[in-house]
Amino acid sequence: MTLRELLKVMTGALLATPFLQLFRKKEETGYYWQIDPDKCIQCGKCETECVLPRSAVKCVHQYASCGYCLFCSGYYQDKRIEFNTAGENLRCPTDAIVRTYVEDPYFEYKIDEEKCIGCGKCVKGCASFGNGSLFLQVRRHLCKDCNECRIAKVCPSGAFTRVPADKPYIFRHPPEVKS
Amino acid sequence: MNMLGVVQARFPAPEFDNYKVPLIQLENIVADVTPWRILLLTLFLVVGAVLFYKYRSRKGMLFLSLAGLTLFGFVLKSCPCPVGMFQNIAEGVANGTYVPLGILLLFTLPLVCALFYGRVFCGGACPLGALQELLHWHTLTIPLALDRVLRLIPILLLLLCSACAACGLGFPLCYLEPYLPIFVLNFATPLAILSAVFIVVGLFVSRPFCRFVCPYGALLRFCTLFAVKKPVITVKECVNCKLCEQGCPNGAVLPPEPDTSTATRRKGSRRLSTLVACIPLALFLGGLLGYFAAPAMSSMHRDVRLLRDVETKQQTLEVEAFEAQGSSLNELKARAVHAQNKTLVCMTLCGMLFGACAMAELIAESRRRREENSYSIDASLCFCCGRCYAACPLERKEKTHEK
Numbered sequence: 347m348t349l350r351e352l353l354k355v356m357t358g359a360l361l362a363t364p365f366l367q368l369f370r371k372k373e374e375t376g377y378y379w380q381i382d383p384d385k386c387i388q389c390g391k392c393e394t395e396c397v398l399p400r401s402a403v404k405c406v407h408q409y410a411s412c413g414y415c416l417f418c419s420g421y422y423q424d425k426r427i428e429f430n431t432a433g434e435n436l437r438c439p440t441d442a443i444v445r446t447y448v449e450d451p452y453f454e455y456k457i458d459e460e461k462c463i464g465c466g467k468c469v470k471g472c473a474s475f476g477n478g479s480l481f482l483q484v485r486r487h488l489c490k491d492c493n494e495c496r497i498a499k500v501c502p503s504g505a506f507t508r509v510p511a512d513k514p515y516i517f518r519h520p521p522e523v524k525s
Numbered sequence: 526m527n528m529l530g531v532v533q534a535r536f537p538a539p540e541f542d543n544y545k546v547p548l549i550q551l552e553n554i555v556a557d558v559t560p561w562r563i564l565l566l567t568l569f570l571v572v573g574a575v576l577f578y579k580y581r582s583r584k585g586m587l588f589l590s591l592a593g594l595t596l597f598g599f600v601l602k603s604c605p606c607p608v609g610m611f612q613n614i615a616e617g618v619a620n621g622t623y624v625p626l627g628i629l630l631l632f633t634l635p636l637v638c639a640l641f642y643g644r645v646f647c648g649g650a651c652p653l654g655a656l657q658e659l660l661h662w663h664t665l666t667i668p669l670a671l672d673r674v675l676r677l678i679p680i681l682l683l684l685l686c687s688a689c690a691a692c693g694l695g696f697p698l699c700y701l702e703p704y705l706p707i708f709v710l711n712f713a714t715p716l717a718i719l720s721a722v723f724i725v726v727g728l729f730v731s732r733p734f735c736r737f738v739c740p741y742g743a744l745l746r747f748c749t750l751f752a753v754k755k756p757v758i759t760v761k762e763c764v765n766c767k768l769c770e771q772g773c774p775n776g777a778v779l780p781p782e783p784d785t786s787t788a789t790r791r792k793g794s795r796r797l798s799t800l801v802a803c804i805p806l807a808l809f810l811g812g813l814l815g816y817f818a819a820p821a822m823s824s825m826h827r828d829v830r831l832l833r834d835v836e837t838k839q840q841t842l843e844v845e846a847f848e849a850q851g852s853s854l855n856e857l858k859a860r861a862v863h864a865q866n867k868t869l870v871c872m873t874l875c876g877m878l879f880g881a882c883a884m885a886e887l888i889a890e891s892r893r894r895r896e897e898n899s900y901s902i903d904a905s906l907c908f909c910c911g912r913c914y915a916a917c918p919l920e921r922k923e924k925t926h927e928k
Contacts, residue, residue, distance in 0.1 A: 354751045361636055361748075363618065365629060377625050378554065387846045399711045409546045413536025448544050477535055487552045490709060493605035493613065494699035503846030504827065511554045 376510030379495045383481035383518050385505035388466035388473070392482055395497045396464075402488035403464035403497065405442070405457050405480055408518060412479040414452040419475050420468020421445050421455055438468050459485075478518060486514050558601055559627035565601075566634055566650055569593055573649030573909065574642040578754060581920065583911035586648050590655035590910075598652030598708050607631050607646070608653065608741040609698050611683065612690035619691030619871075635741075639748035643755060646745065647735060648909030653704050654735055658910065662728045664774040672776060673890065675737040680882045683740035688875040692868045694825055703734060731774030735908060746905040755904040759919045763899030770900060772916030777906040782897045793891065800888050807880035815876020816869065823868035832861040 381392075381403065392403035405420075422437030442461035445453045457480075464482060472480040498506035509516065538546070569589065576585035597606070605613070610632040617624035635646035647654045667675070686698045699705075703723040706712050712720075726733045735742055749755075758769050758778070770778040823829050827843075834844050835854065847857070902913065914920055 350751070357640070357748060357751060361633060361640075365633075376623070377628075385846070385850065387842065387849060389842050397705065397709055397711060397714060397716075399713065406549060406551065408549055410538070410548075412538065412546075414539050415536055449542060452539055452541070452544075454544075454547075475535075483551070485552070486554050490602050490604060492699070493609050494696035499695050502842035503850065511557060514554050515551055517549075 376508045376513075378484075378486070378491060378509050378511060378514055379489060379498060379506055380484050380509040380514065380516050381482050382505045382507055382516050383483070385503045386466070386469070386482055387503045387505075388470040388482070389502055390465050390467070391500050391502070392497050393463050393465040395500050397492060397496055398488070398490065400488075401464040401497075402484055402490070403482050404459055404462045404485050404488075405464065405466070405468060406483045406515075407455065407457050408479045408481070409454075410479075411477050411518065412455065413477040414448070414454070415476055416451055416453070418443065418445070418453070418455050418468075419471025420480060436467060436471055439463070439465060443468060481518060483515055559625070559631070562597075562601060563627060563630050563634070565596060566607075566631060569650035570634065570638045570642075570645055573645040574638070577645060577648070577756065577909050577911060578642065581911065581914045583915035586909060586911040587658070589649045590651075590658055593650045594652045594655035594659070597650065598656070598704075602708060604699075604702075604705065604708075605631075606652070607635055608651070608739060609696060609702065611741060611744065612686055612696040612698060615687035616690040616693075616696075619867075620693070636744060636748050639745045640751055641753045643749045643752045643904045643907060643909060644742075644745050645909050647742065648911070651735075652708070653702075653739070654732065654908065656704050656707065657727050657732045657734060660724055660727050661731050661774065664731055665729045667730065667776070673886070677883055677886060678737050679740050679743035679746075680886075681879055682738065683743045684875040684879050684882075686740060688868075688871040689822070692823070692826065692871050693864060694822065694868075698740060701738065732908060736775060736906075749905040752904055756902045756907055756909065758900055758902060758913050759917050761919050761923075764919065765899065766918060767900075768916045768918060769913035772912045774912070775906060775908055775910075777903045777908070778913055779897070779901050779903050781899055781901075782895075796891050797888065800884065800891060804881070804884050807884045808877045809880075811876035811878070811880025811883075812873045813876070815872040815874070815879075818876070819869040819872035820865075822872055823865045826861070826864045826868065828857060828861045828864050832857055 393401050396402055419436070420438050421443045422441065440461045440463055442458045442463070444456045444458050446456065448454050466482050469480045469482055472478055495506060507516075569592075573586065573589055576582050576589060605628065610628055613624055613628055614632060616622060635650070638645055648658075682698065682701070686696065689695065689697050700716070701719070703716070703719045706714060706717045706720045711717075723734060730736075763781075765781060767780075770780060772778075824833070831843050831847055834841050835847060835857070
């Protein structure tokens with residue numbers, strides 16, 4: 347066998363090694379990026395770090411666990427232009443939460459996805475003072491499925507995980523209602 | 526304050542009279558395009574090989590690369606592309622994590638093609654290559670010595686990025702991919718500066734990314750060494766007009782090499798034996814360099830950084846999240862030590878491999894080539910653009926004759 351042939355065989359073996367992965371016992375963790383809402387600390391990096399001009403992360407409302415609060419910590423409709431350091435800065439900066447009257451004294455809160463920028467301010471408020479029915483998720487029709495998610499790299503709580511294609515979202519557990 | 530906001534019904538859901546609580550409306554995975562990608566890539570590689578070897582057509586290759594740019598770059602989005610996939614594989618092999626079959630196939634297909642037909646992928650299917658091909662205006666020749674040194678960068682990047690991916694430091698190559706802002710049409714990122722630099726350099730230097738950055742190119746180059754079929758400029762008697770050498774902007778056309786005298790041959794063999802004797806030294810030096818670079822690398826690891834911040838009691842978001850999650854400090858310590866050890870091993874190996882590769886490059890440079898009377902193509906550097914075919918007067922004569 348000449349050196350050239352030996353090198354050829356070695357290259358072939360090298361190319362075949364990744365395929366050994368297929369025989370390995372492993373958990374199928376999936377390939378698509380998603381946020382684990384139980385780990386998320388709403389730092390606001392999802393809004394700024396995505397490669398897209400408008401982040402693929404948006405707020406999701408799990409109506410089933412909503413407390414239909416009269417005072418929603420994310421809802422804020424105001425014509426104010428400037429946001430300062432006071433309470434208004436903890437509300438949705440783009441008026442993306444829409445409130446519709448249901449029946450006295452309850453309102454339904456809906457997220458206007460055109461306006462939502464994924465900053466997570468409402469999520470923080472809802473988690474702190476409410477039921478935690480608002481949470482951030484990577485929206486599948488917007489995400490470019492980058493090989494290296496820029497948000498995942500800087501996420502301080504390691505909330506970004508990869509999920510399989512048949513379970514593309516991670517929902518929160520339904521709340522246990524105390525009787 | 527409950528930072529993590531573990532769902533707790535502070536406010537039980539009200540009982541409505543006639544209002545149904547709506548369900549969350551979320552779209553599923555839009556479309557898994559991986560099978561399409563694999564199919565298209567195979568098609569492009571086959572068509573590229575046919576156009577390049579059978580029809581020997583420059584125009585055909587240009588149109589093919591344009592189609593590749595639109596399809597793989599803009600329609601199917603550039604990410605994840607075969608260029609960066611070696612990182613996924615390195616991570617999967619080192620940590621035993623899941624690597625989808627689609628990624629494995631996308632990574633291997635161009636390499637297998639290179640084993641048969643050379644770097645058809647670079648000239649035909651790669652959107653990054655096509656973009657550089659289009660945005661090239663005037664060729665500046667790079668000095669030979671500089672070219673040889675710069676050629677080592679892809680190998681270094683290949684080893685370094687693989688080591689990083691294997692150690693859980695992320696995929697650094699994805700931050701070096703200068704054409705991503707163009708494909709996602711977002712110019713507000715810091716990457717856009719890199720993009721601008723590469724485009725300006727690319728106007729004067731042909732394919733700067735392919736030749737001096739692309740680590741996948743280094744892999745393809747290696748596979749092309751064993752290519753079954755290699756491109757040949759002219760099948761007829763070469764008239765040594767030098768047009769093909771001037772036509773190639775990538776320095777892949779080698780001039781004829783007449784038989785050299787015995788004096789230089791003896792000198793050459795002495796040089797070769799010196800180089801071979803230096804291999805252990807290169808391995809040692811490379812390993813040493815990797816060993817000393819490892820602590821700096823591992824300090825970028827998530828767990829190591831977190832441990833340092835926790836121990837120095839810094840108020841970072843990471844520490845906040847760590848405390849809120851209530852994880853144990855001992856577990857974190859164990860994870861950090863594991864990461865540090867892993868980085869040490871990986872970086873030492875990476876340094877040694879780089880030393881070996883650099884020596885192999887040097888030896889290949891000093892090796893005497895076979896006697897050659899006509900201009901030939903160095904297949905491992907040829908991007909299969911077909912410029913030399915278009916420049917060759919014999920080829921043109923034959924083509925007009927056929928018509």
